[in-house]
Amino acid sequence: MSDNALLRFQGVDKIYKRGDEELHVLAGLDMAVNAGEFLALMGPSGCGKSTILNLAGGLDTPDAGTVTFGGEDIGALSDAGRAGWRSRNVGFIFQAYNLIPVLTARQNVALPLLLTPLGSKARKEQAERALRIVGLGDRMEHYPNQLSGGQEQRVASARALATDPRLLLADEPTGDLDATSAKDILDLLQRLNRENGKTIVMVTHDPAAAERAHRTLKLDKGRLVHSTGAAH
Amino acid sequence: MGRIPWRLMFAHFRRNKLRAALTVGSVFMAVLIFGFLRTFIVGMETSLAECSANRIISASRLSLFAHMPKSLEPEITELAEGKAEITAFTWYGGIYIDSDPKHYWGRFGTHPESFKKVYGPDLILEEDAWQKWTDLRQGCIIGSDLANDENLKLGDRVHLTGNIFSGEVDLEVVGIYRSKVRSFDQKTLFFNWDYLNETSKAAGGRKDCVSTYCMLLKNAADSGPLSAKIDAAFENSPHRTMTQTERAFQAQFNSMWGNLPLFFGILGGVVLLACLMVTTNTMMLNARERIQETGVLKTLGFTKGTLLVLTLTESLLLCMFGGLLAMFIVQSVDGEILMFVIASVPPSTIWLGLGIATALGLVSGFFPARLVSRLEIVEALRRRA
Known part of the structure; x- marks a missing residue:
């Protein structure tokens, strides 16, 4: 394992219960993501890709093993501790964008900034800066239903960027987009990785999207079965 | 707890104007009815209390x-x-x-x-x-x-x-x-x-x-x-005459209406209970519609406590606004005549009305606030409203 690891999974088990049945989604998973790396996770549905993102982002906790970020055990944090850690270190990009429909693009992007010490004016400026980075400087006061899918995903990307997190987690970010919009989003992610040094973990079913990453891990039944590319 | 996204709450009010207005309206009506019933009863009691002990009245038996x-x-x-x-x-x-x-x-x-x-x-x-x-x-x-x-x-x-x-x-x-x-x-x-x-x-x-x-x-x-x-x-x-003190005469006059305090108490209680069910249902509907939004907010780092306060405050604001409007109207009838009784609106009626509106807000906000605070992020993100 790399010494440059920002995110590390060690012997991670994750079990979901459905009635009396136990579903072992991850079994003894070991993996590491280096700082500044763009990693793609691929595999069939139900193989545990999204579970890895959930654990990496502190949305869920492992049943066994540890998930560490910069050496800190995320699973050992309290709920509130994990919430604070997420707000400082992780940006999320979802397949369904998950924007708040009653807020404008700028207000959506400014939402996570409420959890920072920034004042009102600074939050507004930061949100506008993030929207300009994703090319939506002219759509700041639009509501999500006034934007195309690609634009919504760019707003979601701006929201993920707004707090300047070290880690971006993208769960099938191009899954709902047409080819042109998908390309724009992948270009954006690649730019954020290269120019801003963001560490990115992206779940995708699209081999073309995975090609943008430094490294691709393939999973099956909760285990890593294949790796292509080299750690950054 | 961190900052609370109040803007989000007001944005929901703006987006669901009709629902917010109906919720305010139901609390307004319930508290207004309570206020008028109490005003009537207090008016009766006040006029009895102020009757002169030196006056007696003879009427036909x-x-x-x-x-x-x-x-x-x-x-x-x-x-x-x-x-x-x-x-x-x-x-x-x-x-x-x-x-x-x-x-x-x-x-x-x-x-x-x-x-x-x-x-x-x-x-x-x-x-x-x-x-x-x-x-x-x-x-x-x-x-x-x-x-x-x-x-x-x-x-x-x-x-x-x-x-x-x-x-x-x-x-x-x-x-x-x-x-x-x-x-x-x-x-x-x-x-x-x-x-x-x-x-x-x-x-x-x-x-x-x-x-x-x-x-x-x-x-x-x-x-x-x-x-x-x-x-x-x-x-x-x-x-044949029936002679009694002015107070007893007034009480007899009042008793023509039957046991009004009991009747009004039951009526007011039923109206408030119905209002509580309506507002609770509305707030639960709001919370269920926003399950995915709740998941997003938690993902961004907002804590259970923040979302609990946000949900409770939303309910409280709607109910207290309705209560304030109702008490404003009730206050305006002080001294007017309601069905032969001079309306009396002491401060206790105003405070009680506002207290009831607050209680309605707290109780109707309790269940959705609990739902929101207990929601697991992964589960919330997976679910649609």
Whole structure:
């Protein structure tokens, strides 16, 4: 394992219960993501890709093993501790964008900034800066239903960027987009990785999207079965 | 806990204007009903409490609405043996302008001089007006609220068409009184009994009758013995009397409505319960529609506590706004007459109304707040509203 690891999974088990049945989604998973790396996770549905993102982002906790970020055990944090850690270190990009429909693009992007010490004016400026980075400087006061899918995903990307997190987690970010919009989003992610040094973990079913990453891990039944590319 | 995204709450209000308005409206209606019911009951209790202990009233034992002959007055005066001033009232009824309920207020025939002796201490009326009323057979005095409501001023004519008594009376406003006590309302007209009697008699209608005899005692201790003496004197006559203190008389009048405090209590409780169910249902609907949004907020780093406060505050704001509006309306009826009772809105009614609105907000916000705070992020993100 790399010494440059920002995110590390060690012997991670994750079990979901459905009635009396136990579903072992991850079994003894070991993996590491280096700082500044763009990693793609691929595999069939139900193989545990999204579970890895959930654990990496502190949305869920492992049943066994540890998930560490910069050496800190995320699973050992309290709920509130994990919430604070997420707000400082992780940006999320979802397949369904998950924007708040009653807020404008700028207000959506400014939402996570409420959890920072920034004042009102600074939050507004930061949100506008993030929207300009994703090319939506002219759509700041639009509501999500006034934007195309690609634009919504760019707003979601701006929201993920707004707090300047070290880690971006993208769960099938191009899954709902047409080819042109998908390309724009992948270009954006690649730019954020290269120019801003963001560490990115992206779940995708699209081999073309995975090609943008430094490294691709393939999973099956909760285990890593294949790796292509080299750690950054 | 961190900053709370209040903007989000107001954005939801704006997006769901109708739902927010209906929620506010349901609380407004419920608290308004509570406020009016309590105002009515407090008004009844206040007017009872302010009744004079020195006054007793004789009415027909048959019914409050049965007349007694005017000829009883000398006998009652004799029975009082100088221990009381006596006056008589006759409920005239009649129609002013038309049958619209807004023109339906108290109209009594009485004797100005004796009326002044018995009720003068409770009223504020200039001496000139008392004198003019005494001197002018067609003169009348009216309460200040009545003057405002009917836009009447000194010198104006008031034309009443009899419906209990025959004939018509044409009166001139010679005085506008104000009351020092809540037990005496400011929305009544008093005119000369002799004029009432002669117009009705001339038209072939009722004559020489009164509704009640009212006595102001020099010593309140005489109320029991004198009441018993008067009732005993007419026990075997065709006109049996029931004499009681002004407070007991007022209580008897109030009791015509039945056990209002109990009835109103049940009514108010049922309305508030129904409102609670409506607001709880609405707030749960809001919370369920926003499950995915809740997941997103938690993903971004907002804590359970923040979302709990946000949800509870949303419910509280809607309910308290409805409660404030209702109490604003209730406050405005203070001193007005509600079904023969002078409305009384003490601060306790306002605080109680606002307290109920707050409780509605807290209780109806509790379940959605619990739902939101307990929601697992992964589960919330997976679910659609």
